[in-house]
Amino acid sequence: MYQQQWRKQVLESKSKLLVTSVKKLYRRGAWRNIRRIIHKTHAPDIGLLLEELDRAEAASIFQMIDTTETKAEVLSYVDSKIQRELLEKLDAVESKKLVSLMDSDDAADLLGGLPKDLSEQILSSMHKEDSEEVADLMRYPEDSAGGLMSTDYLAMDQSLSVEEAIKEIQAQEEESLISFYIYVVDEDENLVGVLSLKALILSKPTDRLRDIMTRELITVGLETDQEEVARIVEHYDFLSLPVVNDDMALEGIITVDDVIDVIREESAEDLKAFARVGGEDESFLGQFRGRFPWVLFSYFGGICAFILVSSLGKKWIDSSFLNLAAFVPLLLALGSVISGQVSVAHLTQHEDTNFDSEFFKAFLKDLGLAGIFTLLFCLVNYWIFNNVFETGKIAISVSLILGVQILFASTLGSFVPTILKKMKLDPAIASGPLITVIVDLVGLLLLFQWGM
Amino acid sequence: MYQQQWRKQVLESKSKLLVTSVKKLYRRGAWRNIRRIIHKTHAPDIGLLLEELDRAEAASIFQMIDTTETKAEVLSYVDSKIQRELLEKLDAVESKKLVSLMDSDDAADLLGGLPKDLSEQILSSMHKEDSEEVADLMRYPEDSAGGLMSTDYLAMDQSLSVEEAIKEIQAQEEESLISFYIYVVDEDENLVGVLSLKALILSKPTDRLRDIMTRELITVGLETDQEEVARIVEHYDFLSLPVVNDDMALEGIITVDDVIDVIREESAEDLKAFARVGGEDESFLGQFRGRFPWVLFSYFGGICAFILVSSLGKKWIDSSFLNLAAFVPLLLALGSVISGQVSVAHLTQHEDTNFDSEFFKAFLKDLGLAGIFTLLFCLVNYWIFNNVFETGKIAISVSLILGVQILFASTLGSFVPTILKKMKLDPAIASGPLITVIVDLVGLLLLFQWGM
Numbered sequence: 058m059y060q061q062q063w064r065k066q067v068l069e070s071k072s073k074l075l076v077t078s079v080k081k082l083y084r085r086g087a088w089r090n091i092r093r094i095i096h097k098t099h100a101p102d103i104g105l106l107l108e109e110l111d112r113a114e115a116a117s118i119f120q121m122i123d124t125t126e127t128k129a130e131v132l133s134y135v136d137s138k139i140q141r142e143l144l145e146k147l148d149a150v151e152s153k154k155l156v157s158l159m160d161s162d163d164a165a166d167l168l169g170g171l172p173k174d175l176s177e178q179i180l181s182s183m184h185k186e187d188s189e190e191v192a193d194l195m196r197y198p199e200d201s202a203g204g205l206m207s208t209d210y211l212a213m214d215q216s217l218s219v220e221e222a223i224k225e226i227q228a229q230e231e232e233s234l235i236s237f238y239i240y241v242v243d244e245d246e247n248l249v250g251v252l253s254l255k256a257l258i259l260s261k262p263t264d265r266l267r268d269i270m271t272r273e274l275i276t277v278g279l280e281t282d283q284e285e286v287a288r289i290v291e292h293y294d295f296l297s298l299p300v301v302n303d304d305m306a307l308e309g310i311i312t313v314d315d316v317i318d319v320i321r322e323e324s325a326e327d328l329k330a331f332a333r334v335g336g337e338d339e340s341f342l343g344q345f346r347g348r349f350p351w352v353l354f355s356y357f358g359g360i361c362a363f364i365l366v367s368s369l370g371k372k373w374i375d376s377s378f379l380n381l382a383a384f385v386p387l388l389l390a391l392g393s394v395i396s397g398q399v400s401v402a403h404l405t406q407h408e409d410t411n412f413d414s415e416f417f418k419a420f421l422k423d424l425g426l427a428g429i430f431t432l433l434f435c436l437v438n439y440w441i442f443n444n445v446f447e448t449g450k451i452a453i454s455v456s457l458i459l460g461v462q463i464l465f466a467s468t469l470g471s472f473v474p475t476i477l478k479k480m481k482l483d484p485a486i487a488s489g490p491l492i493t494v495i496v497d498l499v500g501l502l503l504l505f506q507w508g509m
Numbered sequence: 510m511y512q513q514q515w516r517k518q519v520l521e522s523k524s525k526l527l528v529t530s531v532k533k534l535y536r537r538g539a540w541r542n543i544r545r546i547i548h549k550t551h552a553p554d555i556g557l558l559l560e561e562l563d564r565a566e567a568a569s570i571f572q573m574i575d576t577t578e579t580k581a582e583v584l585s586y587v588d589s590k591i592q593r594e595l596l597e598k599l600d601a602v603e604s605k606k607l608v609s610l611m612d613s614d615d616a617a618d619l620l621g622g623l624p625k626d627l628s629e630q631i632l633s634s635m636h637k638e639d640s641e642e643v644a645d646l647m648r649y650p651e652d653s654a655g656g657l658m659s660t661d662y663l664a665m666d667q668s669l670s671v672e673e674a675i676k677e678i679q680a681q682e683e684e685s686l687i688s689f690y691i692y693v694v695d696e697d698e699n700l701v702g703v704l705s706l707k708a709l710i711l712s713k714p715t716d717r718l719r720d721i722m723t724r725e726l727i728t729v730g731l732e733t734d735q736e737e738v739a740r741i742v743e744h745y746d747f748l749s750l751p752v753v754n755d756d757m758a759l760e761g762i763i764t765v766d767d768v769i770d771v772i773r774e775e776s777a778e779d780l781k782a783f784a785r786v787g788g789e790d791e792s793f794l795g796q797f798r799g800r801f802p803w804v805l806f807s808y809f810g811g812i813c814a815f816i817l818v819s820s821l822g823k824k825w826i827d828s829s830f831l832n833l834a835a836f837v838p839l840l841l842a843l844g845s846v847i848s849g850q851v852s853v854a855h856l857t858q859h860e861d862t863n864f865d866s867e868f869f870k871a872f873l874k875d876l877g878l879a880g881i882f883t884l885l886f887c888l889v890n891y892w893i894f895n896n897v898f899e900t901g902k903i904a905i906s907v908s909l910i911l912g913v914q915i916l917f918a919s920t921l922g923s924f925v926p927t928i929l930k931k932m933k934l935d936p937a938i939a940s941g942p943l944i945t946v947i948v949d950l951v952g953l954l955l956l957f958q959w960g961m
Contacts, residue, residue, distance in 0.1 A: 097725065099725065099727070099745060101744050101745050101746070223710060226707070226711070227710065227711055237706070237748070254689070254706045254707065254710070255678070255706065258675060258678055258679065258706070258710070259679055275551070290769075291766075291770075293553050294553070296748060296765070313748070313765050313766075313769075314743075314746040316769070317742075317765075317769060317772065320769065320776075321743070321776075323776075324773075324775075324776030324779070327776070327780055328776075328779055328780055328783060331783055331853070331941060332783065333942060354942050355942065358942075358946035358950070361950060362949055365950060365953050365957070366957055369953075369954070369957035370834075370957055373828065373829075373830040373833075373961060374826060374830045376825065376826060378822065378825040378834075379830075381834075382830075382833075382834035385818075385834070385837045385838065386837065386841060386949055386953060389838060393845075401783070489783060489785060490785060490806050490846075493810070493842070494806075494810035494813070497810065497838055498810070498814060498817060501818055501821075502817060502821070505818055505821035505822055
């Protein structure tokens, strides 16, 4: 996943070039040139561009897109914050038109991210059929087949002939219909078969769909988990997968591009889980909530280790040194959990290989989190060691050292992956062991040099 | 990725049912019934079935597949060991026919996995054109666009009319051609545009391809890294991506199903890298080679920590207890690296939620590896502590405790993820912290109870 980030980055350098040149032209007011560039640029790249510009720039560049169709497509590629900003600048008529032109699954995602009054206003002004479809989609949980599916598909009656089917395709007004497969239904609108466009072209004009379609169907239900959906699409190499209700009536289709997003999401989740970073939310509070439980868990593990070592060690020695020794596991555990969290956050969230402003913003955010952990655990630790374990004066020193360790682990967790990327080493492989060893040694040095 | 494994497993239970019923019918010699089942089963599922049967069963079931086309498709879904076993039972004529019918990228992968004499024999008996294509593909590195691409694509001259293009599609003999896009070339066979089947159907019969094709092409070179390929397909939501040489001549296409495999592979690699499990090779020796460097690295980190703590601590105390305390970081580091390696190996390689024979096979393999590490590090550690650090009698006890710690960490790393799965907890999230805390506490107990 993030290994790609330090490899040859054709895609990234291409989009950087786009951003720089558009910004330059924007400052010069060279609207004609910008229009020409936008016209030649693919919708996903315009999406990337808008995400890099500031509000005002993005809004006026968005207006320079030629057609409403392209605008709708671009809108489906930007994140929900920018979708909201762009839509708020448009009047009701234009927003409505844009949303109607989007794929129904993208439209549902977009409306789900808008303030309630704005989304209701748009929904109420849309064609009844469209708005009902989208409102339906918004009801399903995001990680179910229902939440993932689109209602834009080609369904045809099994009694049609090939010639009639081709005529019907040619008559479709919506260009966005995903149409590599035709889903074949019976008179009750229940799914009975599937047919590729290729098979259609290869058949005689007079053939009936029911005679040329594939009847061995693989389908999923509305409530099927998105990871099960991903496994099925992957296992059968499908380009899309039909979603049916309990009566086998076709409700929607899931396309392979959405499945790729699910697989990416999943694997980022796994890595974060392994690094004990919980939560999707990348806000400061969200990150705090995701990381805190694991830091706390490690702290209590360390406290157990302290109790164990200090009581067993009493047989051998009876000095403050025993308390220092018993504190080692706690110090190492907190250093390792914090540095792991920060380095994985850097690896998964930040693509850059440079110490640029984006890097320092992320670094300061992590350091801010570490600051809060430091304050919290310094105080709690001092209280526990002073009042519960009654360790005397070392309660102050070990608590301060613990705080320094947390701040140092966070700093190293930020810098080491980027330094390794600059050295063309794989940060995923080398970060963990390297950071752990350095953090451990520095923590031990602090503890045994200044602990007493 | 592996989170799915403990969720609702429609796919897995379906294929288990298939395996059990076919095995039962096989024992009864009910060939007719097996044939009927095989006829109704999708090729990827037959592939799964063959992987679960023993050699003889698999070979005779493979022969019951109706058509050579389906046989070729099934062959592309099984792993290379089974491909070899199945092909070795066939005569040259049939093997040749099967390989010719496979997609060229799958055929190249298959031949690459066969013994050299067998693959050359098959290649030499194939049509010259086919065999040259496949031999070409075998030259590119597996993780480059060239190694990933297939040479089965539709390319047409830009001067053709829509009517002529449709006729040409209908005349294609190879059913397997991937044909959602038509790649449009000029008179020098250079790629100049792309066209979807849908666009073809929507155009007038007399339109020329050059007038209706999309000219804004996104292409990759033969040597482009597979992860860059994955990013591009993902970014633009493509179903396939053309691969061109330096002169823009079309060399092949990469399809989205291969891209999904790349993404899966990548994310497993990232997770393994994070858990310090190197290497793709799942053999005993391969796993040893992948894991050993990280265990060794941790050991040396621990030795540094020992030197640091024992020299700093001399100021405060002068007894064997100092050596025990200084040994703590080494003991914890080795426990954590070993348990992490084993638990991630279990999470990524074993789908089962039960303590079945597959689980115990994996458990014993990991324990065998741990046994070798134990032997190695016990001896090395004893030698270092006895001869270099001259710690006296505790050299024996700490080395033995280190060995017990390694074996215990490996055992816990095997059992805890599966226990968590049985308890319906997410093993990815809970394994790491839980195992670390238990292994740490047990190691410390051993060390301070019996270390002197």
